[in-house]
């Protein structure tokens with residue numbers, strides 16, 4: 001079973017990487033179910049997909065709320081009769097030095113980037129286990145592979161999801177439930193991600209980097225499409241994606 005006709009739930013689908021992935025997968029015949037908090041953006045993107053001949057549904061979703069994820073998966077089954085893939089992509093990156101003690105932002109990153117992914121996993125696991133088929137893809141970051149100044153907590157959440165995806169893959173093989181997992185580690189991708197950085201020195205450095213080397217989010221969409229498109233007995237699980245110009 002390739003991308004065509006697969007039912008794919010995408011979180012963080014209202015902009016950036018999630019939006020680009022939803023549009024590419026829909027163009028390739030997937031039925032996409034979009035979740036994020038900004039309804040107007042979800043509405044516009046799903047309208048655009050439909051006008052281009054694709055199939056899409058959406059629901060306002062806050063990934064920090066487990067019931068929202070359950071409802072998003074329920075919508076996929078109601079609209080399209082199945083759930084084949086969840087792409088846990090919603091995330092925030094308010095980077096700052098630890099000494100700045102932006103503890104509210106630390107907690108928000110843990111809630112969205114880590115607990116939000118866990119909520120997505122919990123929402124699909126019962127169906128995936130019963131049907132013995134499914135795929136869980138998560139957006140980590142290069143900050144989930146190595147340490148960066150300013151990314152103490154952001155990186156901690158992104159390191160954590162790497163472990164989670166790998167353990168799910170291993171446990172599924174042991175339990176023979178055929179659940180595939182993949183983790184994507186993007187570097188500088190031009191999206192709305194930097195807009196929420198409140199620490200001025202972090203924002204300035206990031207803005208400069210992204211302006212000079214950043215690439216468009218369809219680079220990540222193509223990788224997610226590739227992971228989904230593999231035969232069911234093939235689990236491709238780790239993708240690091242840098243702009244060619246980024247050192």
Ligand SMILES: NC(=O)c1ccc[n+]([C@@H]2O[C@H](COP(=O)([O-])OP(=O)(O)OC[C@H]3O[C@@H](n4cnc5c(N)ncnc54)[C@H](OP(=O)(O)O)[C@@H]3O)[C@@H](O)[C@H]2O)c1
Pocket residue numbers: 011012013014015016017018035036037038039041061062063064089090091092093112139140141142185186187188189190191192193194217
């Ligand atoms: N851009 C990069 O360079 C880069 C590099 C490495 C990793 N990443 C990761 O890529 C993922 C996507 O980010 P992006 O770069 O595409 O940035 P973006 O344009 O800011 O997109 C982030 C998405 O997450 C959603 N989101 C945030 N909080 C949410 C919540 N509580 N519940 C539901 N959705 C929420 C946002 O939608 P709403 O605001 O409408 O809820 C938005 O759709 C993130 O996990 C990020 O950490 C990005």
